[in-house]
Amino acid sequence: GENVEQHPSTLSVQEGDSAVIKCTYSDSASNYFPWYKQELGKRPQLIIDIRSNVGEKKDQRIAVTLNKTAKHFSLHITETQPEDSAVYFCAASKGSNYQLIWGAGTKLIIKP
Amino acid sequence: DGGITQSPKYLFRKEGQNVTLSCEQNLNHDAMYWYRQDPGQGLRLIYYSQIVNDFQKGDIAEGYSVSREKKESFPLTVTSAQKNPTAFYLCASRVFGTNEKLFFGSGTQLSVL
Numbered sequence: 001g002e003n004v005e006q007h008p009s010t011l012s013v014q015e016g017d018s019a020v021i022k023c024t025y026s027d028s029a030s031n032y033f034p035w036y037k038q039e040l041g042k043r044p045q046l047i048i049d050i051r052s053n054v055g056e057k058k059d060q061r062i063a064v065t066l067n068k069t070a071k072h073f074s075l076h077i078t079e080t081q082p083e084d085s086a087v088y089f090c091a092a093s094k095g096s097n098y099q100l101i102w103g104a105g106t107k108l109i110i111k112p
Numbered sequence: 113d114g115g116i117t118q119s120p121k122y123l124f125r126k127e128g129q130n131v132t133l134s135c136e137q138n139l140n141h142d143a144m145y146w147y148r149q150d151p152g153q154g155l156r157l158i159y160y161s162q163i164v165n166d167f168q169k170g171d172i173a174e175g176y177s178v179s180r181e182k183k184e185s186f187p188l189t190v191t192s193a194q195k196n197p198t199a200f201y202l203c204a205s206r207v208f209g210t211n212e213k214l215f216f217g218s219g220t221q222l223s224v225l
Contacts, residue, residue, distance in 0.1 A: 009152070032211040043202065043216035044155075051211070089154060098211050102154035 002027040004092050006103025014111050019080055021106045023090035024072040030092040033066060033073045034100070039086045047088075048075070077108075085110045115139040118203050118217035124225050125190065125197060133188045133220045135203035141215070142208035144186040148172060149200040149219075158201075161186055162208050190222060198223050 003026040013019045023033075034049035050057045050064045050073065057064050061080075066073040077084055087107050091100040116137040125131045135144065143162050147155040157170030161180040175194025180186055186205075190197045203217040 004154075006154075034211075034213065036214075043218050044214075045216070046213040049211075049213070093211060098209070099157070099160075100155075100214070102156075104152070104154040 002030065002092060002094070002101040004090060004101045004103045006090050006106055008106060009104065010107045010109070012109040012111060013080055015080055015082065017080055019075075019077045019084070019108055021075045021088055021090070021108070022072060023074070023092075023103050024070075025092040025101070026071070027092070027094060028068075028071060030071075030094040032093045032098070033064070034091050035064060035075050036089045036091070037086045038089065038105075044089060080108075080110050082110050082112065084108060116203065116205055116215050116217045118201075118220050120220060121218070123220055123222045125222060126225050128192045130189055130191050131222065133190070133201055133203075133222070135186045135188065135217055136184055137186075137205045137215070137217075138184060139205055139215060140183070141205035142183065143206050144180070145204045145214070146170075146176070146178065146186070146188045147202045147204065149202055155202065158188065 006023045031052040036044040037047045038044040048062050048064050050066050061078045063076040087105045089105045090103040093100045119134045145160045146158040156172050158176050159178040161167035164183050167180050177189045201220045204214040206212050206214045
């Protein structure tokens with residue numbers, strides 16, 4: 001079945017620097033790739049997503065890139081701020097039931 | 113997203129006891145999901161329902177049961193057969209048949225006494 005691997009499990013960056021989180025998926029039929037952010041003690045919330053007919057999508061300081069050939073997609077956060085500290089989850093879905101397969105999460109720590 | 117409500121926020125289970133976690137949504141979503149979240153792990157799907165009176169097992173359904181008698185409600189029962197129930201449980205909903213975003217509840221932390 002589909003498997004999604006996410007790296008790194010923990011990422012510590014200096015405030016103002018960029019952060020990159022990478023995910024790889026196993027099923028080439030996957031066609032939708034969302035990223036969710038979960039702050040400590042709160043519910044996950046969608047921050048950005050990308051579909052397989054697009055190679056890159058940007059929303060202010062956040063961008064996602066997709067490489068279908070290599071079967072990986074990445075989250076890029078520029079000019080990191082303290083409020084970016086959270087756990088970030090990637091996911092992939094395909095097929096008629098649109099079930100999401102989740103990565104294990106990356107804890108992003110922004111150092112002041 | 114105030115449209116999906118979970119209760120209680122904290123729940124304690126005694127040995128051999130069944131407990132039920134509540135999930136209610138007023139977003140008119142057909143699809144509802146239950147996930148289990150353990151520290152350092154991703155979200156694991158317990159059960160999901162795409163329509164009233166129908167539901168399917170997810171990856172870790174053993175020891176859990178659900179019902180979907182109303183569109184708005186999707187309660188999860190953690191039975192005594194679930195030997196390691198301590199976890200954070202998240203309910204979610206979305207429009208059926210699409211890749212639209214999931215709306216999550218605020219979660220229930222279940223612990224064993």
